[in-house]
Amino acid sequence: MRLDHNRLRRVIRSTSFRLAALYAVLLIAAFVVAGVGAWAVTRGVAEQQVREQLLLEMDSIEREVSDEGLQAAVLAIKSRASRPGALAYRLVDPNGAVLAGDLPVQSSVLGWRYLDMHNRTDLRPGQDDLVLLTRRLSDGSVLSIGGDLERGESVRIAVLRALLWAGFLSACVSVIIGLWIARRTLRRMEALSGTLTRVAEGDLTARTSIRLPSRDDLDQLSTGVNAMLDQIALLVANVRRVSTDVAHDLRTPLSHLRQDLEVAANAPPAEAHQLIASAQGRIDGVLRTFDAMLRLAEIESDSGRARFAPVDLRQLVERVADAYRPDVEVAGGALTTDLTAAVVEGDADLLAQALANLIENAMNHGGAHPHISLAVIDDEGGITMSVADDGPGIDRRDHERVLAPFARLDASRSTPGSGLGLAIVAAVAKLHAAEVVITDTKPGLHLSMIWPVKSATQTA
């Protein structure tokens, strides 16, 4: 019972019910205004009709008096007055004697006059308000004829009443419809806010149901909320995964470091020196991971665009290729370039780092003697900077994943690298509004950064 009471209160407080109630009030107001208007207008029309009737009657009696004399008129008045629903008459001779008619008032004023009959004896039922026409006839007698205004009134009252009833009923119907809509909407809104409450309480898997195929505004809102929740869940999962990955990635070198120091503490000086050097190397590795993380955060923060300037990609690729070529050759591989002139708006340092990361990726994962080819292409598809190797490639399913921070395709994390190299490439590409495209060339992997035509500045 109490629940129902609460529910009713919630329904009544809901937006849709309030709108419906407002609508009902406005509806009633409109009907009242219409009723008053109709009342005023019909009253005028009714009075006009009565007046015309009175004038006609007056004219015809006047004519009778002048044609056939006063007596005939008296008779005529008497017979007319006895007819049901007739007008009220009073004929007074010049001496003041009443000759005919039952109008209870003496009117000495000529012309139009209203008589309020309420405080007089009723001569006829329903004879309340009279409009009175008084005229002095040709023989000096005075004739008053009264027309009942109230007679037309009853019709008008009936009309008005009907109007008000209609208004009242429409208002009731609209309130009921309002309640119904409000209840329906409320149920859906409650489902939505229930979902949000669950999310606020920490359940990120909560989603609100969407009715298909209906696509009203509430469904759109629900879809939006669900999409937002998906994104939040993804971000939270990423943050969780990254923190776990960071912990894992740092735990191994730190525990090795601890072992080194432990052994060094009891080792003879010469051996201790070696162990300390090894410990320093491990710390450098940890610091490199942190540096990469900070760099990634810096690039992702988007502030980097402030330093954008035209970058000659060919020159940049040549510079980076020169740096790595000897290394690749030492490993028994080869590094070749195929470069066209192309200029993009960007940050040369970050682009160099992205390219270096791509080359290092190819060196680390492109097989024992990697053949790496770098290319810059400028065609109708935009500007492309690509790195290809002839290694084992990456499984199609993992293409998306390798760009995420700490993505290592081998769970043991035994291959070199911080696991952030390609994430940095992806972040640099995003900052430059370029797209990272991964294709499996079987054998080998082809990674490219592509600037769509519009964002690239082209030169000869």
Place this chain on the structure above:
Amino acid sequence: MRVLVVEDDVETRTYVAKGLTDAGHSVDACADGRDGLQRAGEGEYDLLIVDRMMPEVDGLTLVQMIRKAGVMTPVLMLTAMGSIADRVDGLEAGADDYLVKPFSFAELSARINALARRPPLRDAETKLVIEMLVLDRLNRSVHRAGAKIDLQPREFQLLELLMLNAERIVTRTMMLERVWNFRFDPGTNIVETHVSRIRSKIDRGNDAVLIHTVRGEGYVIRAP
């Protein structure tokens, strides 16, 4: 060398000051920017080491102010902020070099030595000579004992950097910055590979080895 260290973090200040004193420099240290500004203005120093983030007056402002006042003493800026934009800010403010924490003392020491006033005209010299090794900066050729040595452009630049800093250690990071213009640390051995190539071209067949590796620090070129 007289060195002023302006650094608010006690541990770093002590570490740097002790290391420099041990290396034979005369070191003054102060803990905040205002003090540092005053001392840098009045003292005769050969080098300033300035932390970027400090109370009172921060490192950027300090460098800007002393440069405005006409003090041209070389400045090495230290910072915990390693972003590229921060580095550019520091250099634009008038610092001569920029070192990101944490750094090894070897790195600091090598950079200080490179910053210290070089013998006059050293930078402008067209021929750099060590032992029988001659590097001609005009026609970009290298000879050892009269025999021409063919070097790739980057190898030439690297040798030039080493010879300009002859007898002083040049670190891996310095090479990456000055030769390849890399503002990041590659995870591979590109420096080592290049140096070993130059070494094989220059020192091969010679009893006198000129290019030496300083373990954990960098490389140095010196007469035997």
